Amino acid sequence: TTDAATTDAATTDAATTDAATTDAATTxxATTDAATxKAATTKATDTEAxxxxxxxxxxxxxxxxxMEAATTNTATTIxxxxxxxxxxxxxxxxxxxxxxxxxxxxxxxxTGGRTSGDDQTSSPRGHGxxxxxxxxxxxxxxxxxxxxxxxxxxxxxxxxxxxxxSGLIGGSHNSxxxxxxxxxxxxxxxxxxxxxxxxxxxLIEMEEQGDNMLQYLAVGGIGSGTGRRSRSxxxxxxxxxxxxxxxxxxxxxxFVGVRGLDMCDSSAGWKEFVASDLFPYDxxxxxxxxxxxxxxxxxxxxxxxxxxxxxxxxxxxxxxGPTAVPHIATLRFNLTSVGDSGVVHKAAATLTYLTAxxxxxxxIAL
Numbered sequence: 001t002t003d004a005a006t007t008d009a010a011t012t013d014a015a016t017t018d019a020a021t022t023d024a025a026t027t028x029x030a031t032t033d034a035a036t037x038k039a040a041t042t043k044a045t046d047t048e049a050x051x052x053x054x055x056x057x058x059x060x061x062x063x064x065x066x067m068e069a070a071t072t073n074t075a076t077t078i079x080x081x082x083x084x085x086x087x088x089x090x091x092x093x094x095x096x097x098x099x100x101x102x103x104x105x106x107x108x109x110x111t112g113g114r115t116s117g118d119d120q121t122s123s124p125r126g127h128g129x130x131x132x133x134x135x136x137x138x139x140x141x142x143x144x145x146x147x148x149x150x151x152x153x154x155x156x157x158x159x160x161x162x163x164x165x166s167g168l169i170g171g172s173h174n175s176x177x178x179x180x181x182x183x184x185x186x187x188x189x190x191x192x193x194x195x196x197x198x199x200x201x202x203l204i205e206m207e208e209q210g211d212n213m214l215q216y217l218a219v220g221g222i223g224s225g226t227g228r229r230s231r232s233x234x235x236x237x238x239x240x241x242x243x244x245x246x247x248x249x250x251x252x253x254x255f256v257g258v259r260g261l262d263m264c265d266s267s268a269g270w271k272e273f274v275a276s277d278l279f280p281y282d283x284x285x286x287x288x289x290x291x292x293x294x295x296x297x298x299x300x301x302x303x304x305x306x307x308x309x310x311x312x313x314x315x316x317x318x319x320x321g322p323t324a325v326p327h328i329a330t331l332r333f334n335l336t337s338v339g340d341s342g343v344v345h346k347a348a349a350t351l352t353y354l355t356a357x358x359x360x361x362x363x364i365a366l
Contacts, residue, residue, distance in 0.1 A: 136264035138340045139236045142333040144168075144217065146246070150225035150328050158318040160250050160291045163225035165329070166197030169218050170206075170244035170257070172235040177212040179243040180259055183303045186283040190245070190304075194255040194283035195295075197221065197247040214239035221246075233333075236341050240264040244331065252288025252296070254280050254307065256329050263333065272335050277327035280307040280319065289316045 146168050152159045170179060179202075180190050189202030199218060206213050214236060219229045233242065245257035256278035263271050284302035286295060289312065305311065309321045319325045 135266045135269050136237050136240060137269075138338060139234050140263065140270040140335060141232055141234045141337045141339075142263065143230060143336050144219075144233050144244075145228060145230045145332045145334070146219060146222075146244075146329065147228045147332070148222050148226055148329040150248070154326050155318075155328070157321060158290050158292070162250065163291075164249050165222040165227075165256075166193065166247035166249060167199060167219050167221045168229060168231075168244055168246045169193065169199045169202055170242065171216040172214040172233055172239045172242050173206075173209065174212050174214075174239045175241060175260070177206075177209045177243075178260065179206075180245065180257065180304055182281070182305055185301055186253075186285055186304055190255075190283055191253070191285045193245055194247055194253040195286060197249055202245075212239075217244065232336065235263050235270075237264070242333070246329070248280055248291075248328065250291050252286035252290075252293050253283040255283060256280060258331055261333075270335055270338060271333075274333040276331045278329040278331060279325060279327050281305065282307050289314055290318045 148165050150163045150165075173179075178184075180186065186194065187202075187205055189205040192198040192201045203216070203218070206216060215234050217231055217233045219231050222229060235242065240263050242261045242263060243257070243259045245255050248254040248256060258276050258278070261274065261276065263274065265271050282302075282305050284304050285298055286293075287298050288294070288296055307317075307319050307325065309319055309323060309325050312320075314320060
Protein backbone atom coordinates (compact mmCIF):
# COMPACT_ATOMS: atom_id res chain seq x y z
CA THR A 1 0.00 0.00 0.00
CA THR A 2 2.78 2.38 0.92
CA ASP A 3 4.61 1.60 -2.36
CA ALA A 4 1.44 2.25 -4.38
CA ALA A 5 0.89 5.58 -2.64
CA THR A 6 4.45 6.54 -3.30
CA THR A 7 4.00 5.61 -6.94
CA ASP A 8 0.83 7.68 -7.15
CA ALA A 9 2.62 10.66 -5.58
CA ALA A 10 5.47 10.33 -8.04
CA THR A 11 3.02 10.15 -10.90
CA THR A 12 1.27 13.25 -9.62
CA ASP A 13 4.55 15.09 -9.31
CA ALA A 14 5.46 14.09 -12.86
CA ALA A 15 2.11 15.28 -14.15
CA THR A 16 2.49 18.57 -12.29
CA THR A 17 5.97 19.01 -13.73
CA ASP A 18 4.68 18.30 -17.26
CA ALA A 19 1.88 20.80 -16.76
CA ALA A 20 4.32 23.38 -15.45
CA THR A 21 6.62 22.76 -18.39
CA THR A 22 3.71 23.12 -20.79
CA ASP A 23 2.65 26.38 -19.13
CA ALA A 24 6.22 27.66 -19.33
CA ALA A 25 6.42 26.75 -23.00
CA THR A 26 3.12 28.45 -23.66
CA THR A 27 4.24 31.52 -21.75
CA UNK A 28 7.51 31.59 -23.68
CA UNK A 29 5.62 31.32 -26.97
CA ALA A 30 3.28 34.10 -25.93
CA THR A 31 6.23 36.25 -24.90
CA THR A 32 7.89 35.63 -28.24
CA ASP A 33 4.67 36.56 -30.07
CA ALA A 34 4.36 39.71 -27.96
CA ALA A 35 7.96 40.69 -28.71
CA THR A 36 7.39 40.11 -32.41
CA UNK A 37 4.18 42.15 -32.29
CA LYS A 38 5.95 44.96 -30.42
CA ALA A 39 8.72 45.05 -33.02
CA ALA A 40 6.18 45.09 -35.84
CA THR A 41 4.25 47.86 -34.08
CA THR A 42 7.43 49.88 -33.66
CA LYS A 43 8.21 49.51 -37.36
CA ALA A 44 4.67 50.52 -38.27
CA THR A 45 4.92 53.57 -36.00
CA ASP A 46 8.21 54.58 -37.60
CA THR A 47 6.71 54.10 -41.05
CA GLU A 48 3.66 56.20 -40.12
CA ALA A 49 5.90 58.97 -38.78
CA UNK A 50 7.98 58.95 -41.97
CA UNK A 51 4.83 59.01 -44.09
CA UNK A 52 3.54 62.02 -42.15
CA UNK A 53 6.71 63.99 -42.89
CA UNK A 54 6.45 63.50 -46.64
CA UNK A 55 2.69 63.88 -47.06
CA UNK A 56 2.94 67.62 -47.78
CA UNK A 57 5.18 67.01 -50.80
CA UNK A 58 3.62 63.78 -52.06
CA UNK A 59 1.90 65.44 -55.03
CA UNK A 60 5.03 67.28 -56.07
CA UNK A 61 7.21 64.17 -55.69
CA UNK A 62 4.84 62.20 -57.94
CA UNK A 63 5.14 64.85 -60.65
CA UNK A 64 8.92 65.03 -60.40
CA UNK A 65 9.36 61.33 -61.22
CA UNK A 66 12.94 60.51 -62.11
CA MET A 67 14.58 63.68 -60.91
CA GLU A 68 17.41 61.85 -59.12
CA ALA A 69 19.69 62.81 -62.01
CA ALA A 70 19.71 66.47 -61.02
CA THR A 71 22.35 68.63 -62.67
CA THR A 72 25.19 70.48 -60.99
CA ASN A 73 23.29 73.72 -61.50
CA THR A 74 20.38 72.25 -59.53
CA ALA A 75 22.70 71.20 -56.70
CA THR A 76 24.11 74.73 -56.60
CA THR A 77 20.56 76.09 -56.56
CA ILE A 78 19.68 73.88 -53.56
CA UNK A 79 22.79 74.95 -51.67
CA UNK A 80 22.20 78.64 -52.31
CA UNK A 81 18.50 78.38 -51.42
CA UNK A 82 19.29 76.50 -48.21
CA UNK A 83 21.86 79.13 -47.24
CA UNK A 84 19.33 81.89 -47.86
CA UNK A 85 16.73 80.02 -45.83
CA UNK A 86 18.99 79.76 -42.78
CA UNK A 87 20.25 83.34 -42.66
CA UNK A 88 17.04 85.36 -42.51
CA UNK A 89 13.71 85.45 -40.68
CA UNK A 90 11.03 82.77 -41.14
CA UNK A 91 8.84 84.71 -43.57
CA UNK A 92 11.59 86.51 -45.45
CA UNK A 93 13.81 83.47 -45.91
CA UNK A 94 11.16 81.46 -47.76
CA UNK A 95 10.44 84.30 -50.18
CA UNK A 96 14.17 84.79 -50.72
CA UNK A 97 14.73 81.09 -51.18
CA UNK A 98 11.86 80.80 -53.65
CA UNK A 99 13.02 83.80 -55.68
CA UNK A 100 16.61 82.54 -55.76
CA UNK A 101 15.59 79.00 -56.72
CA UNK A 102 13.36 80.20 -59.53
CA UNK A 103 16.10 82.56 -60.70
CA UNK A 104 18.68 79.78 -60.92
CA UNK A 105 16.37 76.97 -61.98
CA UNK A 106 14.78 78.78 -64.88
CA UNK A 107 17.83 80.22 -66.62
CA UNK A 108 17.17 80.18 -70.39
CA UNK A 109 18.54 77.39 -72.56
CA UNK A 110 20.33 78.52 -75.71
CA THR A 111 20.09 76.93 -79.12
CA GLY A 112 21.72 78.28 -82.24
CA GLY A 113 22.93 81.41 -80.50
CA ARG A 114 19.46 82.51 -79.38
CA THR A 115 17.91 82.65 -75.93
CA SER A 116 14.36 82.87 -74.67
CA GLY A 117 13.45 84.46 -71.36
CA ASP A 118 15.90 85.79 -68.80
CA ASP A 119 17.10 84.97 -65.32
CA GLN A 120 13.55 84.93 -63.91
CA THR A 121 11.58 83.01 -66.55
CA SER A 122 11.54 79.36 -67.50
CA SER A 123 12.03 78.21 -71.03
CA PRO A 124 8.84 77.55 -73.03
CA ARG A 125 7.08 74.27 -72.40
CA GLY A 126 5.12 71.97 -74.70
CA HIS A 127 2.06 72.95 -76.69
CA GLY A 128 -1.41 72.66 -75.22
CA UNK A 129 -4.61 71.40 -76.78
CA UNK A 130 -6.20 74.78 -77.48
CA UNK A 131 -6.45 75.82 -81.13
CA UNK A 132 -3.67 78.21 -82.25
CA UNK A 133 -4.56 81.88 -82.55
CA UNK A 134 -5.27 82.83 -86.15
CA UNK A 135 -2.89 85.42 -87.56
CA UNK A 136 -0.11 84.70 -85.05
CA UNK A 137 2.57 82.14 -85.82
CA UNK A 138 5.67 80.91 -84.04
CA UNK A 139 6.79 82.41 -80.74
CA UNK A 140 6.77 86.03 -79.64
CA UNK A 141 8.81 87.40 -76.74
CA UNK A 142 7.69 90.45 -74.78
CA UNK A 143 9.51 92.65 -72.32
CA UNK A 144 7.14 92.85 -69.34
CA UNK A 145 7.46 95.98 -67.21
CA UNK A 146 5.68 96.10 -63.86
CA UNK A 147 5.49 99.61 -62.39
CA UNK A 148 3.79 100.55 -59.10
CA UNK A 149 2.50 104.04 -58.22
CA UNK A 150 1.11 103.70 -54.69
CA UNK A 151 1.70 107.16 -53.22
CA UNK A 152 0.10 109.16 -50.43
CA UNK A 153 -1.04 111.76 -52.97
CA UNK A 154 -2.98 109.16 -54.95
CA UNK A 155 -4.19 107.12 -51.94
CA UNK A 156 -4.26 109.45 -48.93
CA UNK A 157 -6.76 107.50 -46.82
CA UNK A 158 -5.15 105.06 -44.35
CA UNK A 159 -1.85 105.28 -46.22
CA UNK A 160 0.43 102.76 -44.44
CA UNK A 161 3.98 103.52 -43.29
CA UNK A 162 5.45 100.57 -45.23
CA UNK A 163 3.69 100.21 -48.61
CA UNK A 164 5.13 97.48 -50.87
CA UNK A 165 4.21 94.76 -53.37
CA SER A 166 4.96 91.06 -53.48
CA GLY A 167 6.73 89.48 -56.43
CA LEU A 168 4.87 89.33 -59.73
CA ILE A 169 3.91 85.74 -60.55
CA GLY A 170 2.16 84.09 -63.50
CA GLY A 171 2.91 83.12 -67.07
CA SER A 172 1.70 82.45 -70.59
CA HIS A 173 -1.00 79.87 -71.21
CA ASN A 174 -3.94 78.77 -73.35
CA SER A 175 -7.66 79.29 -72.77
CA UNK A 176 -7.98 76.07 -70.75
CA UNK A 177 -6.31 77.69 -67.73
CA UNK A 178 -7.97 80.46 -65.72
CA UNK A 179 -5.77 81.77 -62.91
CA UNK A 180 -8.37 84.16 -61.52
CA UNK A 181 -11.64 85.76 -62.56
CA UNK A 182 -13.99 88.30 -60.94
CA UNK A 183 -16.97 86.53 -59.40
CA UNK A 184 -15.10 83.23 -59.06
CA UNK A 185 -13.65 81.83 -55.85
CA UNK A 186 -9.91 82.15 -55.31
CA UNK A 187 -7.83 79.00 -55.54
CA UNK A 188 -5.58 78.13 -52.60
CA UNK A 189 -2.67 79.47 -54.62
CA UNK A 190 -4.40 82.79 -55.22
CA UNK A 191 -5.35 82.99 -51.52
CA UNK A 192 -1.74 82.44 -50.40
CA UNK A 193 -0.51 85.03 -52.88
CA UNK A 194 -3.13 87.67 -51.99
CA UNK A 195 -2.94 87.26 -48.20
CA UNK A 196 0.76 86.56 -47.63
CA UNK A 197 2.55 87.19 -50.94
CA UNK A 198 3.57 83.51 -51.13
CA UNK A 199 4.16 82.04 -54.57
CA UNK A 200 4.79 78.32 -54.08
CA UNK A 201 1.19 77.03 -54.08
CA UNK A 202 0.31 79.10 -57.14
CA LEU A 203 3.44 77.83 -58.91
CA ILE A 204 2.41 74.23 -58.16
CA GLU A 205 -1.12 74.94 -59.43
CA MET A 206 0.34 76.22 -62.69
CA GLU A 207 2.63 73.19 -62.97
CA GLU A 208 -0.38 70.92 -62.54
CA GLN A 209 -1.85 72.51 -65.68
CA GLY A 210 0.76 70.67 -67.75
CA ASP A 211 0.71 71.67 -71.40
CA ASN A 212 -1.87 74.38 -70.79
CA MET A 213 1.08 76.48 -69.58
CA LEU A 214 3.87 77.65 -71.87
CA GLN A 215 6.18 79.70 -69.66
CA TYR A 216 6.35 80.84 -66.05
CA LEU A 217 7.36 84.29 -64.87
CA ALA A 218 8.43 85.14 -61.32
CA VAL A 219 9.73 88.60 -60.48
CA GLY A 220 11.02 89.80 -57.11
CA GLY A 221 8.89 92.11 -54.99
CA ILE A 222 8.96 95.90 -54.87
CA GLY A 223 9.96 97.13 -51.42
CA SER A 224 8.12 100.46 -51.50
CA GLY A 225 4.96 101.99 -52.93
CA THR A 226 6.72 103.01 -56.13
CA GLY A 227 9.12 100.93 -58.14
CA ARG A 228 9.67 98.96 -61.31
CA ARG A 229 10.55 95.43 -62.36
CA SER A 230 11.16 94.23 -65.90
CA ARG A 231 11.46 90.69 -67.29
CA SER A 232 10.77 88.89 -70.55
CA UNK A 233 8.00 86.40 -71.27
CA UNK A 234 7.33 84.23 -74.31
CA UNK A 235 3.97 83.34 -75.88
CA UNK A 236 3.16 81.23 -78.91
CA UNK A 237 0.25 80.60 -81.24
CA UNK A 238 -1.25 77.98 -78.89
CA UNK A 239 -0.51 79.91 -75.69
CA UNK A 240 -1.12 83.57 -76.50
CA UNK A 241 -2.72 84.52 -73.15
CA UNK A 242 -0.94 86.04 -70.15
CA UNK A 243 -2.03 86.09 -66.50
CA UNK A 244 0.00 87.81 -63.79
CA UNK A 245 -0.70 88.80 -60.16
CA UNK A 246 1.00 90.63 -57.28
CA UNK A 247 -0.08 91.25 -53.68
CA UNK A 248 -0.69 94.76 -52.36
CA UNK A 249 1.01 94.89 -48.97
CA UNK A 250 0.08 95.48 -46.30
CA UNK A 251 -3.50 94.45 -46.98
CA UNK A 252 -6.01 91.79 -45.92
CA UNK A 253 -6.16 89.95 -49.28
CA UNK A 254 -5.79 92.60 -51.96
CA PHE A 255 -3.90 92.23 -55.20
CA VAL A 256 -3.41 93.57 -58.71
CA GLY A 257 -2.99 91.73 -61.97
CA VAL A 258 -4.11 90.82 -65.47
CA ARG A 259 -6.01 87.72 -66.53
CA GLY A 260 -6.11 86.05 -69.93
CA LEU A 261 -4.56 89.06 -71.66
CA ASP A 262 -4.34 88.06 -75.35
CA MET A 263 -1.16 89.14 -77.10
CA CYS A 264 -2.45 88.05 -80.50
CA ASP A 265 -4.47 90.23 -82.84
CA SER A 266 -6.23 87.72 -85.09
CA SER A 267 -6.12 90.09 -88.05
CA ALA A 268 -2.76 91.82 -87.54
CA GLY A 269 -0.58 89.24 -85.80
CA TRP A 270 1.38 89.71 -82.59
CA LYS A 271 0.62 92.97 -80.82
CA GLU A 272 3.53 95.42 -80.78
CA PHE A 273 2.60 97.05 -77.46
CA VAL A 274 0.01 96.48 -74.73
CA ALA A 275 -0.47 98.50 -71.54
CA SER A 276 -2.85 97.69 -68.71
CA ASP A 277 -3.66 99.92 -65.74
CA LEU A 278 -4.03 97.79 -62.60
CA PHE A 279 -6.73 98.46 -60.03
CA PRO A 280 -7.00 96.79 -56.60
CA TYR A 281 -8.95 93.52 -56.30
CA ASP A 282 -10.15 91.61 -53.24
CA UNK A 283 -9.50 87.84 -53.24
CA UNK A 284 -12.64 87.22 -51.16
CA UNK A 285 -10.82 85.31 -48.41
CA UNK A 286 -10.37 87.94 -45.66
CA UNK A 287 -12.84 90.42 -44.12
CA UNK A 288 -10.41 93.30 -43.54
CA UNK A 289 -11.44 96.79 -44.68
CA UNK A 290 -8.17 98.64 -44.14
CA UNK A 291 -4.62 98.17 -45.35
CA UNK A 292 -3.51 97.21 -41.83
CA UNK A 293 -6.60 95.27 -40.74
CA UNK A 294 -5.89 92.15 -38.63
CA UNK A 295 -6.50 88.73 -40.15
CA UNK A 296 -10.16 87.73 -40.26
CA UNK A 297 -11.11 84.86 -42.55
CA UNK A 298 -14.18 85.38 -44.71
CA UNK A 299 -16.76 82.68 -43.96
CA UNK A 300 -18.23 81.73 -46.26
CA UNK A 301 -15.69 82.78 -48.86
CA UNK A 302 -16.69 85.37 -51.43
CA UNK A 303 -15.93 85.69 -55.11
CA UNK A 304 -13.05 87.85 -56.32
CA UNK A 305 -14.18 91.45 -56.80
CA UNK A 306 -12.76 94.85 -57.63
CA UNK A 307 -12.36 97.40 -54.85
CA UNK A 308 -13.89 100.80 -55.60
CA UNK A 309 -14.85 103.94 -53.71
CA UNK A 310 -18.28 102.36 -53.06
CA UNK A 311 -17.37 98.66 -52.92
CA UNK A 312 -17.39 97.64 -50.17
CA UNK A 313 -20.07 100.12 -49.19
CA UNK A 314 -18.52 100.88 -45.83
CA UNK A 315 -16.99 104.16 -44.74
CA UNK A 316 -14.24 102.23 -42.91
CA UNK A 317 -12.86 100.93 -46.20
CA UNK A 318 -9.46 102.36 -47.16
CA UNK A 319 -10.84 103.04 -50.64
CA UNK A 320 -14.21 104.50 -49.65
CA GLY A 321 -14.72 108.11 -50.69
CA PRO A 322 -16.30 110.59 -53.10
CA THR A 323 -13.92 109.98 -56.01
CA ALA A 324 -13.10 106.93 -58.10
CA VAL A 325 -10.15 104.79 -57.03
CA PRO A 326 -7.20 105.39 -59.40
CA HIS A 327 -5.00 102.60 -60.72
CA ILE A 328 -2.26 101.60 -58.33
CA ALA A 329 0.11 99.98 -60.83
CA THR A 330 0.69 99.37 -64.54
CA LEU A 331 1.83 96.45 -66.69
CA ARG A 332 3.37 97.15 -70.09
CA PHE A 333 4.25 94.57 -72.74
CA ASN A 334 6.68 95.48 -75.52
CA LEU A 335 7.27 93.02 -78.36
CA THR A 336 11.02 92.36 -78.63
CA SER A 337 11.29 89.37 -80.97
CA VAL A 338 9.34 86.90 -83.08
CA GLY A 339 10.67 83.48 -84.05
CA ASP A 340 9.77 79.95 -85.01
CA SER A 341 8.36 77.59 -82.40
CA GLY A 342 10.74 75.06 -80.94
CA VAL A 343 13.86 77.21 -81.15
CA VAL A 344 14.45 76.90 -77.41
CA HIS A 345 15.27 73.56 -75.80
CA LYS A 346 12.59 72.85 -73.20
CA ALA A 347 13.24 69.63 -71.31
CA ALA A 348 16.26 70.64 -69.21
CA ALA A 349 14.68 73.86 -67.99
CA THR A 350 11.43 72.09 -67.14
CA LEU A 351 13.28 69.40 -65.16
CA THR A 352 15.30 71.95 -63.23
CA TYR A 353 12.21 74.02 -62.53
CA LEU A 354 10.42 71.02 -61.05
CA THR A 355 13.47 70.29 -58.90
CA ALA A 356 13.30 73.84 -57.51
CA UNK A 357 9.61 73.41 -56.63
CA UNK A 358 10.36 70.11 -54.88
CA UNK A 359 13.21 71.63 -52.87
CA UNK A 360 11.02 74.57 -51.82
CA UNK A 361 8.27 72.17 -50.71
CA UNK A 362 10.84 70.16 -48.73
CA UNK A 363 12.11 73.26 -46.94
CA ILE A 364 8.53 74.18 -45.97
CA ALA A 365 7.86 70.62 -44.75
CA LEU A 366 10.95 70.74 -42.54
